[in-house]
Amino acid sequence: MEILLADDDATTRKMLTAMLRRWGYGTVTAASGDEAWAILSSEDAPRMAILDWVMPGIDGVDICRRAREELSTNDRYLYLILLTAKTSREEIISGLEAGADDYMVKPFDPSELQVRVGIGRRIIKLHKELVEAKEALHYQATRDPLTGVYNRGATIGRLEEELDRSRREGLPLGLIMIDIDHFKKINDTYGHLAGDIVLRKTAEIMKSVVRSYDVVGRFGGEEFLVILPKADEDIVVGVAERIRKAVGTHVISADGAQIKVTLSAGTAAGKGACAVDALIQAADEALYEAKRSGRDRVCRAGTTA
Ligand code: GH3
Numbered sequence: 406m407e408i409l410l411a412d413d414d415a416t417t418r419k420m421l422t423a424m425l426r427r428w429g430y431g432t433v434t435a436a437s438g439d440e441a442w443a444i445l446s447s448e449d450a451p452r453m454a455i456l457d458w459v460m461p462g463i464d465g466v467d468i469c470r471r472a473r474e475e476l477s478t479n480d481r482y483l484y485l486i487l488l489t490a491k492t493s494r495e496e497i498i499s500g501l502e503a504g505a506d507d508y509m510v511k512p513f514d515p516s517e518l519q520v521r522v523g524i525g526r527r528i529i530k531l532h533k534e535l536v537e538a539k540e541a542l543h544y545q546a547t548r549d550p551l552t553g554v555y556n557r558g559a560t561i562g563r564l565e566e567e568l569d570r571s572r573r574e575g576l577p578l579g580l581i582m583i584d585i586d587h588f589k590k591i592n593d594t595y596g597h598l599a600g601d602i603v604l605r606k607t608a609e610i611m612k613s614v615v616r617s618y619d620v621v622g623r624f625g626g627e628e629f630l631v632i633l634p635k636a637d638e639d640i641v642v643g644v645a646e647r648i649r650k651a652v653g654t655h656v657i658s659a660d661g662a663q664i665k666v667t668l669s670a671g672t673a674a675g676k677g678a679c680a681v682d683a684l685i686q687a688a689d690e691a692l693y694e695a696k697r698s699g700r701d702r703v704c705r706a707g708t709t710a
């Protein structure tokens with residue numbers, strides 16, 4: 406772990422660098438508050454800083470205050486230790502109030518500093534684990550466990566976001582509703598596990614033929630939604646055809662069987678004040694039409710305003 410040492414006194418910087426290195430930390434040094442601030446606000450900045458109070462430029466306490474206002478993000482914690490010759494109770498309180506996590510007075514006891522830096526390291530590690538756990542939970546809550554694409558709730562959430570954006574930007578938004586044809590027969594013929602593999606592979610193929618900012622979600626059992634930002638009616642139909650052909654020509658190996666499936670799709674495009682429900686309904690009706698008229702095809706609903 407890397408620690409920023411900010412002190413205008415070269416001897417102190419040298420001594421602290423040697424100590425921290427001995428304890429297994431990497432170091433970056435700054436001889437002024439301005440230099441320290443530039444380092445802390447850069448990308449990939451150290452997560453811990455030991456700051457002198459009185460320095461040319463911004464002082465250590467101001468750095469703490471500004472860091473809490475401007476640099477604090479939910480996914481990075483910056484642990485700040487003030488190391489200063491100021492020893493009064495009022496000064497200690499105002500340093501901690503400004504946002505320092507810890508405060509040590511000079512001259513300091515090296516083994517006490519080592520322990521206090523260790524506490525900082527522990528807190529940074531805990532914070533990192535918390536952020537990772539939160540991200541993992543968010544992932545689980547928004548993904549379909551079988552296919553890894555967005556689940557129904559997250560898909561509708563993304564559709565709402567994208568519709569909002571398209572409204573603001575005055576651009577169209579495309580939606581495709583896709584359903585695997587005669588999927589029940591696949592389960593009945595090859596078993597449920599093979600059916601699961603077909604679902605997983607179908608989702609994978611869909612994702613591979615759309616752009617990275619398009620959204621693929623599982624809407625229900627063997628039904629998928631694809632959201633295409635900025636796509637008008639013709640583009641949506643083109644993408645739906647691309648998906649239909651890519652899935653339809655692929656031979657899926659599942660549980661020793663070689664399986665081919667076809668898809669039916671309904672497309673819709675939204676513009677202006679179109680509501681989420683109206684757009685989904687339009688795509689759903691077009692999908693029904695594709696099923697009714699023979700399956701393995703794309704039907705379009707046109708543009709919903
Ligand atoms: P159609 O062409 O009209 O869409 O016919 P279909 O057989 O695809 O449609 P139907 O709605 O009759 O059957 C869908 C089947 O999908 C029934 C259900 O058991 C199956 N299914 C739903 N979710 C899963 C799943 O997660 N895994 C597997 N293996 N099957 C699933």
Ligand code: MG
Pocket residue numbers: 584585586587588589627
């Ligand atoms: Mg089906």
